[in-house]
Amino acid sequence: GCGNTPKAPEPAKTVELNVSAAVSMKDALEEIQKNFAAKNPNIKLVYNLGASGSLQKQIEQGAPADVFISAAPKQMDELSDKNLINKDTRKNLVENKLVVIIPKDSKLSLAKYEDLTGPEVHKISIGETATVPAGQYAQEVLKKLGIWEQLQDKLVLAKDVRTVLTYVETGNVEAGIVYKTDAAVSNKVKVAATAPEGSHKPIIYPIAILAGTKQLQAAEEFVAYLASPESKAVFEKYGFTMSQ
Amino acid sequence: MLTVDITKKLSHFTLRIQFSMENKILVLFGPSGCGKTTILRSIAGLLKPDEGKIVFRNKTFFNSAPRTFLPPRHRNVAYMFQDLALFPHLDVSSNIWYGVKKTTPKSHVLYQKLLSLLKIEHLPGRTIHQLSGGEKQRVALARALMSEPEILLLDEPLSALDAETRYELQDELKKLQEIWQIPFILVTHSPEEALAMGNEVLFLQKGREVAEPPPSWHRNANGSSSVSTAANLQFFY
Amino acid sequence: MLTVDITKKLSHFTLRIQFSMENKILVLFGPSGCGKTTILRSIAGLLKPDEGKIVFRNKTFFNSAPRTFLPPRHRNVAYMFQDLALFPHLDVSSNIWYGVKKTTPKSHVLYQKLLSLLKIEHLPGRTIHQLSGGEKQRVALARALMSEPEILLLDEPLSALDAETRYELQDELKKLQEIWQIPFILVTHSPEEALAMGNEVLFLQKGREVAEPPPSWHRNANGSSSVSTAANLQFFY
């Protein structure tokens, strides 16, 4: 069966640390896991990666988790209101940027967000504004730029950022708005524009240790490690910027 | 002693029948649609009469007041269906063994005896759809006999067989009844068969017992000539 | 003119049969399992013989070389199955009308005539499982006759009927054949029926035609007495 692979006898007791994290951080977290394991052989990281909203619900229903990394403050705030996180440990881990992407071979001359109103752009995909953080940020930017109403007929709301990427990759929409980190994983799209500074609230990935953890010490070590220069390099490699 | 006294509304008439029988062979005789199968189904417990009762020895099979209904499996009645109802997913031998509660050396002897008696020794491994009409009928008969019942109900058991086999089996069934000493109820359209086998004959017409034998009784089963032995009839009934 | 000359390997023997017939009634007579149904199924096109041919008038129903097989629906053969094969999802009248290609005033007349002839006037609205055994048999016969075939195959068509009805129907079928002037092939276990109806009798034994009638031929269908008319046999065959 699973989970009963014989382990080499270890002097210190190995603890398992359950980390529920936004799936958009997958690649970065996997790399960090390897580095962390080398330094902390007695802490075994167990990731549960999913949509931030699902992770929040799981935690609310008592699913085992010691650390939560959300893709937006909203989910963290709600857990905080229910006293499910250790508020003192909450901080902002990394930040992301919002970009307009177009297919790699696209001949559109899109240089800024306002160009989306042009007649050659028929369909634009963004994340669903009610649920997908990237969609909410996109809405914010478009409203701020005063083109939200104008774009209504062009919008295709996607279930998640991954779908936006797929629509753009397959040429079914002329443009999409995703995180910089998402654009980074695909070689079929290119970044056409980045949201102007201050056009949206900072895109923050908050982290916190959960109130019910029994592995406080290990959790603290892990959270500290995420802020280390070594982790910083990894995050930046995948397109994140570290929060101050 | 089996006592049947039942009423059942059917599509075009009401079946209202009453009889008692000892450990004998009773023949039900009457035109198509007169209610013979309905009587057998009531005794077997596959159909609830509207009113009346059915009592066998000290067991009440059915009673309308007080409401009693003994499920078929507790009646120990073997019923050979008019349309055979063999299990298509089982082979011949599994069909025949199906009703045997406990396999004993004795049942193995009975099994072998039935196979040879019914001339189906070459069939045990076949599935039902690989049988001819008459072969199916003999397998159904074997299945009913193998269950060693306390009452045996036979609905036109020999109708698809050639005269030679039919004659032999009439004889064998008679002997069997003498050995087992249980009630047999037999439905047949052949007056000769009724005469050859029946200790008693019950004439039916539209769901009622009638005293007068129907016209069919005076013909042989094929309608071409009258039965020479028909004169003996009154002694039987 | 129907010519049948076929070979078919069966479980325990090989059917090898050859005959020709005019627009008459041919009776197939032989013990259970000798291959009667198999012959009818071959003619109806429900079974492919291994070798040989079946030709009706100028139509080749089957030929093994050159490979020809006329599908059942183009043979215009009405086949009354031994196990009836009535459609359980249709009522009696829909069953009877099923094979009628075109409803004409003439077919309505035939329908009414068949209902009264077969004494099933009270059944048209019933579903099949609400019929008694003999009623089912008569409905199946009606269905076969309604399709106004060019060949009629009857597999023990009257076996579940009382002698009275049976006798009447033998008569009617005979008359019908005289009017329609098409080949009828009839399977029966009753020598009287064979004699009463058949213009010719074909004796079968383990898949082969035999010259000598089997022992059953000398008994009546119920096995209790020999047939008085048995002496006439040689004239028929």
Added chain:
Amino acid sequence: MALVEWQPVLLSLKVAFISLVFVFLSGVSAAYLMKNLRIPGKAAIEALFTLPLVLPPVVTGFVLLVLIGKQGPVGILLTRYFDTQIIFTPAAAVLAGTVVSFPLMYQSTKGALESIDPTLEDAARTLGSSEWRVFWTVTVPLAWPGLLSGMVLSFARTLGEFGATIMIAGNIPGKTQTIPLAIYFAAESNDLTIAGLYVLIISAATFSLIFGLNHWKLGK
């Protein structure tokens, strides 16, 4: 109505009914053809028929997207010959529903066809029926309970279809939003009341269908 929008409800029912017609015809035909097919690769074809059930709907959606998308083979044909696109339209929702529920109709029909008595089909043949008539007047009525199960399953599956639909029909409120999409988004934004109401509506539709079918059978 303040809380619940009726548009997703109407659209969902419309999509489910239209899909049901397509899936009935295609599922029954496929089962019929496969029944009489005797070729070596049969199991492979059947596995292919079952695939939309095994694949996570998002994957099915992705495959469909690649096929009917602007640059997909079907999409190109649609543009060239009909000057139209079905992606991001209700037609795409029908396509998604039909594809994901096809295995249900196919398998149910297959099971039902296998358990009917071939003698009755033979009887119909000797009575002069073409294979087509035999199929519709004997085979299908005899297999009816199994077909009905397949229809209930297909209808329910389409009604609840989410992953593939959202991929190819998009989620264009007022145009391509079906009930499951509405539920999902309500649930994700923690509007549990609205999500619950939609669940009630979708349950009521299922109930009506089953109730209707049960009574339809009794009436026969």
Added chain:
Amino acid sequence: MALVEWQPVLLSLKVAFISLVFVFLSGVSAAYLMKNLRIPGKAAIEALFTLPLVLPPVVTGFVLLVLIGKQGPVGILLTRYFDTQIIFTPAAAVLAGTVVSFPLMYQSTKGALESIDPTLEDAARTLGSSEWRVFWTVTVPLAWPGLLSGMVLSFARTLGEFGATIMIAGNIPGKTQTIPLAIYFAAESNDLTIAGLYVLIISAATFSLIFGLNHWKLGK
């Protein structure tokens, strides 16, 4: 193997097989009980049985999460009497698979039971069989093609289950990651090759199942 992990494959198969056992027993029992049930609310119960098919799996997952979570009724019982939790374990994946495929098994069995000839059951009764024996030796074998369809559908559905599973079993690599989760995961980091390989594996499993069942039947 460098590209594809075997753990999700093994886990998926294990989950699908174990679910199949549960869903077979529960689906067949439910269909049997419902067949003999004559009460007014029958259609409502049936609608309830069909619900896991209609609801988007994420919703089913959410309902299960609330039930088996630490504060849910089932979760509380599990903690009190067994001192255990099934959330985020492979057992939760089995639960999710069983629940979502139950309607498929139930409906298929229902259709199959309705089309068998009751005379044969009667024959078994007169031969002294208890209802239990009648059911297993006559009813079930006669209904077998329909049951088999239900089993294929259930197995396939569980193999492809994603939404409810990720909700209650989580997506824990090496522990609760099934093939569909692995596909989702691979797609997240744009590893379409890996996603494609998993799709191939899942298709191969379906093919084997269908091939095996077809041959098993021929062998009988």
